[in-house]
Amino acid sequence: MSVTTANDGIKDLSTPLSDQDVASLKAGDRVRITGVIYTARDAAHGRLAPLIEKGEKLPIDVRGQIIYYTGPSPARPGDVIGAVGPTTASRMDRFTPALLRLGLKGTIGKGYRGDAVKAALREHQAIYFGAIGGAGAVLSRFVKKAEVVAYEDLGTEAIRRLEVENFPAIVLYDCHGGDLYQEGQKVYAREGA
Amino acid sequence: MRDIHTSAITDAVKKLCMEANWNLEPDMLRAFDRALGRERSAAGKQVLQTLKDNAELARTKRIPYCQDTGMVVCFVELGQDVHVTGGGLYDAINAGVSEGYKEGYLRASIVRSPFDRVNTGDNTPAVIHVDVGPGAEMKIMVMAKGGGCENRSKYKMHTPADAAGAKDFIVECVKTAGPDACPPLVLGVGIGGTFEKSAILSKKALFREIGSPNPDPALDAMEKELLEQANRLGIGPQGYGGDTTAFAIHILTYPCHITSLPVAVTIECHAHRHKEATL
Incomplete structure (x- = not known):
């Protein structure tokens, strides 16, 4: 079991994640992620998709893993990485169900996702996490190591293997149909909007 | 007529690009504080506080506030008594963007064509709007647009x-x-x-x-x-x-x-x- 609840109520996760780990997470849970995560955004997904279609081996083994939708800014000399906040996840919606089918257990991004992704999260037991969009400087401090593992020519859009420690995130969509956006916004919506 | 050399324009744009990405303007920081004072949601407050911390870290460490360092949108209010010397105004602005993004460790987020999607490598070109009016000054306004x-x-x-x-x-x-x-x-x-x-x-x-x-x-x-x-x-x-x-x-x-x-x-x-x- 790689999910434990700390005294501050935040859940500590270590990757890779099992189905049991995923099932224990609920929309709205604050988490700290430790271990390896992979970055990929539009262009990298565009290259993974035809490989999946043809049943070919991917440059990363996604089973149990988390993909972080981000394109970091360049690291200053001496820094591990530049700013590294999430990008809008819905642009990856068309690719996500196929990756979940292969065993991917989580994605980190920002913003709403489509119904097909929500259904796939339930079907394949996976989580959509949110990181705070625009907090790229703060989030860079949780990345301890970064290396490009595929598609270096894509620059910021290459697939990177990140080693993170206590990377802060929140469960946006869980594998039971829970949706933080719906639940949270309902509480604060007022008449006259 | 007042001469303004393109090197002054390039320098100014370069600094504005870097500063914009590292130092959130005081008006935004005040907006965060006002919002923190009235926000009822605990999750919302936590986000606002993190964003304030993020602004402070970006400022002190000179890393961009957000990894999406934007497309540069540049408005120029050009006094009609200004004579730009040393080259073209648009080239001078784009040279400033290029230098600022490379030297400032800012992300190159611009592709040369909407269809072949090849990154230009230095975040150029900017989107430039020039308004000509009276006077002998040049006001340059830069936005890093996410x-x-x-x-x-x-x-x-x-x-x-x-x-x-x-x-x-x-x-x-x-x-x-x-x-x-x-x-x-x-x-x-x-x-x-x-x-x-x-x-x-x-x-x-x-x-x-x-x-x-x-x-x-x-x-x-x-x-x-x-x-x-x-x-x-x-x-x-x-x-x-x-x-x-x-x-x-x-x-x-x-x-x-x-x-x-x-x-x-x-x-x-x-x-x-x-x-x-x-x-």
Whole structure:
């Protein structure tokens, strides 16, 4: 079991994640992620998709893993990485169900996702996490190591293997149909909007 | 005639690009503080506090506030008694963008064509708008415009009888932008003119100081009314639910045709990075 609840109520996760780990997470849970995560955004997904279609081996083994939708800014000399906040996840919606089918257990991004992704999260037991969009400087401090593992020519859009420690995130969509956006916004919506 | 050498323009743009990405303007920091004072949502407060911390870290470590360091939108107010020497104005601005993004460790986010998607490597070219007016000075205003929020910007032609619909459209833009555009948002709204005029006004409106009143009392009242409605949506910081969905709505208008009521809404995220300098 790689999910434990700390005294501050935040859940500590270590990757890779099992189905049991995923099932224990609920929309709205604050988490700290430790271990390896992979970055990929539009262009990298565009290259993974035809490989999946043809049943070919991917440059990363996604089973149990988390993909972080981000394109970091360049690291200053001496820094591990530049700013590294999430990008809008819905642009990856068309690719996500196929990756979940292969065993991917989580994605980190920002913003709403489509119904097909929500259904796939339930079907394949996976989580959509949110990181705070625009907090790229703060989030860079949780990345301890970064290396490009595929598609270096894509620059910021290459697939990177990140080693993170206590990377802060929140469960946006869980594998039971829970949706933080719906639940949270309902509480604060007022008449006259 | 007053000569301004292109090297001065390039230097100014370079500094503005770096500073914009590292140092969030004080008007935005004050907006965070005001929002923290009234936000009821614990998750929302936590987001706002993290964003304040993020601004401080970006400033002290000189790393960008957001990894999306934007497409540079540059407005130039060019005095007609200025003579640019040493080369072209647009080339000088783009040289400043190139130097600023490379030397500042800012992300290159621009592709040379919408279809072949090959990165230009230095975040050029900028989108440049030049207005010529009286005087012998050159005011350069730079915005690092994020892509995620730009993707939620919208345009609609309304009929002259449908002013109410035009206002509803602006609030609807906040709703459809939702968490994708990184709320709390700032809205730049251009109303009137033609198709392209209103779109450009919607960008220019973002340069007004956040929290300052619109100089036109009627528009000021409209801005306040629409902001109140937007913040009743409950979307909140990052869309996690809360009272602070937008920090400000800024409107600029222009005369328009008897048939028209164009409305353009530029959606801007909380990483509202704007700086200006006068040469």
